[in-house]
Structure formats: C-alpha cells, structure tokens
Amino acid sequence: MSDITIRALMQIDNLQPKFAAFNGATVQGSVPLSGDTVLIGEFAPGNGVFTLIDRALKASSVEATTQLVEREFGFFILRSQSNAEVSAARDAILAELGAIMSDRLKPSISSTQVITSVEPYQAQLLNKWRKGSLLVPGQTLGIVECAPAAYISIAANEAEKAAVIDIVEVRAVGRYGRLFISGSEDSVHTGMAAAINAVEAVEGRAN
Secondary structure, three states: OOOOEEEEEEEEOOOOHHHHHHHHHHOOOOOOOOOOEEEEEEEEOOOHHHHHHHHHHHHOOOEEEEEEEOOOOEEEEEEEOOHHHHHHHHHHHHHHHOOOHHHOEOOEEEEEEEEOOOOHHHHHHHHHHOOOOOOOOOOEEEEEEEEOHHHHHHHHHHHHHHOOOEEEEEEOOOOOEEEEEEEOHHHHHHHHHHHHHHHHOOOOEOO
C-alpha cells in the first residue's frame, strides 16, 4: 500500500434531490444531479488527492465535482450518471493505492443533538452560515457529528431517503463531519436514525 492513507471512501448511489441541490450550490466543478452516483474520498496526507483524482479521471468517464486540501486531509467528490463509471473510478483509486475498501477507516458517531421548537435568534445565527435550506423558527433541528468527516455525506443522503426533512448544512471536511437537518420532530428523529444507521453500517478498519 502507498504512503497515502484512506480515511474515507464511499460510493453513494441515487443521490437524493435536496442533497444533490446542496452539493450543486457548494461544489467547485461538475454539478451533481438527483439520481447521480458519486464517489467521495478523504485521504492523508492531503496532497495525495491530486494524483488519485488524476488516476480516476483517466480510468473512467466520471467528472470532478470537488477537490481540495484542507489543514490535514485531502477531499474529493467525483460524479456520473453511470454507477459503473463511478465503480471504475473507485477501482482505479484502490489500484493506485494497492488497497481494498476494507482499508478505509470505519466511521463512528461522535455526537447527536435534537433541538425542538428552535428559537428565532438561534435560527437566525445558524442561517448566517448555512448553505442549504433556511432554518425556520419553531422547527425541530437535528445535528449529527461523525469522524472521519467525509462519511457525513452518506448520512445526509440516507436521512433524506428516510424522511421529509430539509438539509440545512453538511460539513464534510476537517476533523469531524456535521449534518444539520430540520423539519417536524417526528421527521427529524426518523432522518437522524437513518443517518446514524448509515454511518454505523460502513465497514472498515479500526482507527
């Protein structure tokens, strides 16, 4: 295996409409659409992400949605309407690393919170920096935090599959990933349960 460590690597099929729209508003490159398949990765050291994206693009017809290096890690999103092309990109990355999917880190849930009947002032503070839906005072807010950060993406997509919720914010880079969803109390609890189950179901090696 190379000196690059796989912190997170996941293939998400059938991107949900609201999560796709959130990504469309925040990504640097090719905009993902509802129903697309995406490949999301987080690696250390961060600079390794550039070589890995190069290999994936040459091995498939996927399009680059995001590539960035933050303080510690490299992060990318690749997209295609074709599940098979995303699989080819994934396999090219694993071959470059001399790795298999079980070499990725297994994620863990760091914390969860549910805030019912959000107060107007807190809603407005959150709305200052959210990139998704506006948080309306009186709604229920759910927050899920996990590590490695990139896995919060699968949590967001599964939460939307399971419940009628709005995606307020998804922070998938850094030390921890954070998902903020809003809606009715029942919907938020259902969405959070699906998000947590999705993260906990990912297989990988212990950190």
